[in-house]
Amino acid sequence: MREQFLAELNRMGNWPAVPVKIGVANGVATGQGNGIKPGDHAVEGKGLSILGTHLYAQRGGDNQIVATLRLVTPPPAKEVPTDDLPEIDGAPGGTLEGFGILADKLNEQSPILGLKTSAHIRHHSFVPSVSAVAIRDVTTDADLYANIDGLNPETSELDHFQAGLAERAAHPDDHGARRLDRRADREPGLGTRWSQPLVEGCDQRTRRVADGRQVRRTGYAQPQTGGHGADSEENTPQALFKALTAQGQQAP
Template sequence: MFTPSLIVIILEGPSMREQQATEQQIRKALAAAEPIILAPGPKEPPTQIPPVPNDVWDLPGGTAWVYHAEGSHQLTKPVIVADGFNMGPSNLDMLWQGLDWGQYAFFSELRRRGHDIVLVGFHERSAAIQQNAKAVIEAINRSCKMRVGNHRLAVGGFSMGGLVTRYALTKMEHERIDHETGLYWSYDTPHRGAWIPIGLQAFAHYSRELNSGFSDQINSDAARQLLAWHIEEWDGKPRMDELRERLLAELERMGNWPAIPMKIGVANGVGTGQGNGIKPGDHTVEGKGLTILGTHLYAQRSGDNQLVAKLRLVTPPPAKEVRTDDLPEFDGAPGGTLEGFGILADKLNEQPPILGLKTNALIRHHSFVPSVSAVAIRDVTTNDDLYVNIDRLEPGTSELDEFRLASQNEPHTLMTEELGGWIVEHIGNMS
């Protein structure tokens, strides 16, 4: 029986040596490789150690790390901060690195101003929003019980954390539970949906037999709830997943938003309608190694029968084509960006050259949380909505009471003084 193999030419001075990697060797190496996981934030491990929390709470499906305000020995002005979407458990070191050790020290500034931090992490960040909301509800109840005085809570989160806290507060009000919250806040939260390019989703599922981690992330409960369009197989038809439909219906039944607190939010994208420079149909990823030769990804183009991917991995040519119908030109939309194309190429390029997986990311990023979604002012189903000039819209059409947009399209959940400082000011202005 013939076993497919790859011939890799390695230059060694004036001479050349041929090496072969069989299909079996490639499959074994990929099965053992770290999975491709799309996630924002720092790529390098932290070089600092977070401060030791004053208390640690065990929550249903999560953990709360409690930090008192500077100079305080008790809980007086709690700010609930919920972690966002990823795979596996929340990581305290990474949370501090992303939210306090960069451009703006969000946690430190809150503590300096007399506020306590109740940082809520989840045992499984890809679990359903309703499941992780249980941890937030318990953190709210415990904060109210342990707080000294009657200062109302500020409750919110980053990315998915903003949806988890929104759901938790809405559910508590629906069940007539006093959450004692004066301010709800969200940081680049996809209130109207997030976007992972269909070509990336298709590659995740196409490579599932070799390493299921990427596909597992795309098909996780939280991803199905967050994404405006989702496919569960490489050749599936993009649609709103049933889990998202149920979540939205449940929120609608309970009132959609908490009614008692003031509601604010920020977007890591601009309000001018100016996109991030990606043009519809742009070539984003190109497979160069023999194992992946023929794989190409393209930026989303509107219209029918639009090519977004050609997929080939180990299997003989020709590559499989992935096409879409009537989707908006999401990749270039104004909003918080994710290096989805770059992460894919980087992970493949980490593999030994003999495996033939060399890949070029011609464009590294794409829009992930459109500005209109983060400030809950328009849907994300048409180009007119995605690229609308928010600055010219009536602010009252947003479902938030107040919002702030970035001065440039920047990475999703990037902590800046422009946005983080605005939230800190609102928290400080609570009565």
Template sequence: MSDITEEQAAEALQAAAAVLLTTGATTAAAAAPDPDETWPLPGGTAWVYYGEGNQGLIRPVLMADGFNTGPSNLDLLWEHLNRRGYPLLDELRRRGRDVVLIGYDERSASILDNARVATAAVHRANAERLGGERLVVGGFSMGGLVTRYALAKLEHEGMDHQTGVYFSWDSPHTGAWIPLSLQAFAHYIRKLDGRFSDQINSPAAQQLLWRHIEHWEDKPAASPLRTAFLDRLEEVGNWPRVPRLLALANGPGDGSGNGVRPGVEAVVGKGLAVSGTELRTQSEGDDRLVAKLRVVTVPTREVRTGGLPDIDGAPGGTLEGFGILADQLNELAPVLGFAVENPVREHCFVPAVSAVAVREPSSHADLYLPIDELAPDESALDDFVLASQNEEHTLVTEELSGWLLDRLP
């Protein structure tokens, strides 16, 4: 095992499933029900399910998919929105609402590109709709930004999108977070297997992340793609103005963190191939060690940061980013010495202050802000709800679903 070469490591890594950071099931799910209609759209697809008793599109609720790599998968969408937590899609249909699930040909493509898919779905829904019920349009995670931009752009162009309610579910309005240690590791193993790095460097990821690095030795900053996206959003007014704006967050509003401590070991290499690797949670201050990197024959490198907040433990929707990486490496451990220990599995992914658009996640004070105590005009949203505890990013709970269902016209 001590004689493993980079070529052998690369072959094994590339033959295994890719390390991809995402919430919920990724590869296996029970089949979704057959849709009543399937709409091919430029750059994507919409799957239509009529509400109970409806013979056509009467009361449409358009729901856009979030971020991942590759095309949207109907089975995985249905699993996440209807089977893993509260059966939101079933309940919408039981109440006579038609569900329109919007998917993309490539989930990691630019938000601006996938906003065209959402725009086409809005046009099709208005063309197919029977009667005068206005649309409900929104999305989960990135899908909330996709639809936010699509509706705002339609208004900017003077077009009537016929939408009465916009909603976002744990969407990173002021930025999402992947720990710098994970980003650095992804780029460090790029020459062995580039898929993890490709996901971090994809257009959508760069637009979503509050701080990003393209190479392991880079200093964290807002990606130029993020800056350009925010400029485009501002050009169309930042938010749609016609519909009522709602947001749901999978983090609490009392400022309670998720218990992840700053500056502690999250993934520690034990096998010979990764001995010396150490990925840590983010801590405040200057010249903070966040990662030691060594894979196969490469000498150990260090990654240090400065001026960043202790964001991994902040209130918000969580992602098992450290755990996903550790599980994948341990799958390879028996033959290649990639064994790791994994003291910390999850981290904050979408801070609560981002999901309800009240602050950027730029400091400890902003991240741990007691949102419940803020005046209503602190957010551009008309109304929002926060979960009673920190929970998995975009987890569909009865608590949040009930709030949304009660606010639909």
């Protein structure tokens, strides 16, 4: 799916060249996985209607059985193989309690239906960190475990990126803000401040300065004085990073 997305993006001319592209992610930036190993037993059907149903963490390689499925039908359960998929369930990144949600929903049903289920693993990687911040040339399982904090910024398709927001929210510093400052350092003509709507909203696509003019190309407001203008501390990249990490801290 990622390869298809990148191919479609390339067909349309690749990443936009005009706006400044900023990516942030809650997933860890250290390359540390979530502990799930390929082939780990994730879900087991224990009710009479689904005995023989099992889900496993994704294995790489050809003809890998990732599930055996049975619903009411006579044994044996149907095997579900995959070919050449990445071992993504344990990769560093944001997680989703997909296995747990499935088990909880089945266990909510009437016991007479025989759908009792155990989730031996509740969560799995949902969006790998390297994907969330658009690291280039992710082609192997090892690439999923890249130490993003140690990468050259030029390895991303984005102008600025920061992963590990959930961790950094608990241990704030200005590392991310310094990274967001780099483009301004390289191109001083762009200005060095962030518009107030960007600080307040973080996800607003339309960014306007106080006089109503749209901030094009850079996302930076032109210098102003007083209130929430460019000289206000609320408009600095540091303030933006604090707002982003605050959002990460609030994330479930």
